[in-house]
Amino acid sequence: MEIRSAAVIGAGVMGSGIAAHIANAGIPVFLLDIVPQDVKDGRGNDRSVVARTAIEKMLKTDPAPFMHKKNARLVTPGNIDDDLEKLATVDWIVEAVVENPAVKSDLYARLDKVRKPGSIVSSNTSTIPLKNLIEGQSDRFAQDFLITHFFNPPRYMRLLEVVSGPATRAEAVTSLSTFADKRLGKGVVQCKDRPGFIANRIGTYWIQAAINEAMDLGLTVEEADAVVGRPMGIPKTGVFGLVDLVGLDLMPYVSRSLLKTLPPGDPYRDIYREPELFTRMIAEGYTGRKGKGGFYRMNKSGGARVKEAVDLQTGQYRPAGKPSLDSVAAAKGGLRKLVEHPDKGGTYARRVLVGLLSYAAGLVPEIADDITGVDQAMRLGYNWKFGPFELIDQLGADWLADALRAEGKAVPALLETASGKTFYRTENGKLQFLTTEGGYADLVRPEGVLLLSDIKRAGKPIARNASASLWDIGDGVACLEFTGKMNALDSDVMALIRKAAGMIGDGKGDWKALVVHNEGDNFSVGVNLGLALFAVNIALWPQVEQTVQEGQETYKALKYAPFPVVAAPSGMALGGGCEILLHCAAVQAHAETYMGLVEVGVGVIPGWGGCKEMLTRATLNKKRPGGPMPPIAQTFETISLAKVAKSADEARDLMFLRPTDGITMNRDRLLADAKAKALALAADYKPPEPVKLRLPGPTARAALDLAVEGFQLQGKATPHDVTVSSALASVLSGGDTDITVELDEDELLELERTAFMRLVRNSNTVARIEHMLTTGKPLRN
Incomplete structure (x- = not known):
């Protein structure tokens, strides 16, 4: 079944965010909530005020739930008293109401009377088992029901945990999973109906363990976050910064809900605490960023804003410091260097990781059939760079088992199975994972997914230098990858672009097209400023000018190449990174691409053809007002204000993307989509005609x-x-x-x-x- 319409019931932060993201996919969606009591009492006349207010609030929220403000028009507000019957037309209904089984059960019974046969109903619950949710419901309802657990904020967090029950139709699971993957851009992980599913089951344990050990060892919040953040491949918020972000008041609620359903003897029960300090902070409104502050806060001192941190022993705020731990510096040599360092940071890292990773190992196959779902859930749900089993490989499965034995703790069966092995390996160019039986299986990507990391694993580059590589991605298409820090651009990148152009030639031989793509967090932040500053400081003006001219000529050659060049950006594409996109025959952008010409911020103007290309686009725009001045004024405003599109959809408004350029919602499908576009263009490709202004x-x-x-x-x-x-x-x-x-x-x-x-x-x-x-x-x- 194809999902063409949807409804979300519950217009809180999560429900409204889900509705907004469904609208981002171009799907019309109803957003319903209750009729407030004061309206029922006659003190107001907008019976859908809760949903309507939620939509208005989202239009002012930053980061924005909508990829473009126009998407809000696809969300229709309503209420469950007057508008439930309208849901008879929709294909998918998402329930996102309060985590109260009785409230949900009553709502499901009402929905079952009005929904159309075969429509899918899902709950966004993160704490209530599916078997409890369908208790007392009709067989028909149970067949169409599952759990779709989004992570907040729904637009930006890629994980979607899907839980089905014994009665759930296989077609319902497939239809919804496919829609979430291709249209919503989600990394869909099939979970078992277990407490906390995958990400929150492990994530809650990690948060509790990291907080406990920090307090027991006397670390400051800054020291703790410095250790469990970037050295472990975890966002720089660390643990205390993360709690501030999601809300300190949410943590006891999540923990207590989990404790209600966890099996007896689960290790989380042994480490759960509710420190008096945290209880007091919540009572006084220090719940994190949404409150008066949390473990960190910004305070005014002497007219300036000063960052402060809570002292975990006294509960008083003090100026936040920059921690200096030798173990954090040692972590540059690998995770083992961190956990084996003798200072308190090393001890802290060891205690947290040993507990966390043994807990994760003990949960497979209880919460997932294999380790890949666990690692994907933690990468996409908590933004970890490495999943738990990838972290174990960095430490060594035998090292972890020995550490557990030294502490007198049991070694999980899966960790025993991994003795002498790694959880992941590359065999014949293919990534494999260790199964629960002890053998290895190929990691199979979904159809339509092409990852550059898999290409790189299977072979060697066609060419490479210090800042770029060229790869064969099949069917006569080459892929240019930036490899410098932040994918910054320099003369080496330009040299490899020219080499690629020479190799492909006229596009009529073995090579047909070029794709420009990488899997970094950002496509490119522009020119390498460090190199530029060095040249400027020693007055190498001829070299600086040569670099500018080299970039101009290289990008112009790409534009007029006899073969199609298709760029596939994701993340930031700024300055020179934006300019290369402007010169490509086509762009297939990830929906979360943030494009802009930001050179004025460093005191210059775009020098690699950005001014020329934006002015040309504005001049040729058939929708512009007449006369020579409007396109000049429009381009001047865009560049002088360093405007940055906050989505690929917004990039079309700013003319960084053309109407013919494509947008891919799921980043894992970006390279395959770009390759397909390149091959389609190559069939009868002709470069553009030069334009004079x-x-x-x-x-x-x-x-x-x-x-x-x-x-x-x-x-x-x-x-x-x-x-x-x-x-x-x-x-x-x-x-x-x-x-x-x-x-x-x-x-x-x-x-x-x-x-x-x-x-x-x-x-x-x-x-x-x-x-x-x-x-x-x-x-x-």
């Missing part, structure tokens, strides 16, 4: 300069902003040209290059570059 020249520049001066008078632009904007205005207006002269791309590129070189010699630009490298933030000088 007529620009107004000094008159347009004067108008733009006047506008910037107005912003400066209002305090919205700094002196160097004015300098940079003036240079940008000169380029976009065509320099000293007039409307009767046609300018080709090379002339526009020369204007870009000249303006860039003038700005990069400015001491204020150098200060901006240095500040960005030091702090990661723009300098307002």
